[in-house]
Amino acid sequence: IGLFRPMMREVSECDMRVTVNKSCALAAQTFMIAMAAEGYDTCPLEGFDSKRMKKLLKLPHGAGINMVIPCGIRDGEKGIWGERYRVPFDDVYHRL
Numbered sequence: 001i002g003l004f005r006p007m008m009r010e011v012s013e014c015d016m017r018v019t020v021n022k023s024c025a026l027a028a029q030t031f032m033i034a035m036a037a038e039g040y041d042t043c044p045l046e047g048f049d050s051k052r053m054k055k056l057l058k059l060p061h062g063a064g065i066n067m068v069i070p071c072g073i074r075d076g077e078k079g080i081w082g083e084r085y086r087v088p089f090d091d092v093y094h095r096l
């Protein structure tokens with residue numbers, strides 16, 4: 001095995017998109033945590049019109065948008081429109 005031979009199997013274009021999106025999501029989360037530390041609220045969204053968003057931001061046609069993160073300051077209880085749902089912690093966290 002050569003020293004510089006890539007040791008990963010995930011090499012298709014689809015696999016690379018997944019990998020890039022994972023990295024972007026981590027960067028997005030870091031941004032959200034940093035905003036919270038500065039007293040701002042954020043809300044990740046993936047339900048948006050990507051065509052219009054790319055046009056608005058003057059991004060190339062082939063660009064991919066990982067997510068949109070609106071930022072602001074919460075409007076207290078008035079800013080909550082409906083019942084909030086949280087997946088039970090034990091359903092998503094398993095200690096091995």
Ligand SMILES: Cc1cc2nc3c(=O)[nH]c(=O)nc-3n(C[C@H](O)[C@H](O)[C@H](O)COP(=O)(O)O)c2cc1C
Nearest residue numbers: 025042043044045046047048066067068083084085
């Ligand atoms: C990657 C990602 C994308 C999301 N996209 C949407 C979306 O398009 N529309 C939406 O209503 N909520 C979306 N959500 C959920 C909201 O960000 C938010 O968590 C949800 O509205 C619940 O709000 P709450 O956390 O204040 O209870 C998304 C969450 C994540 C992590």
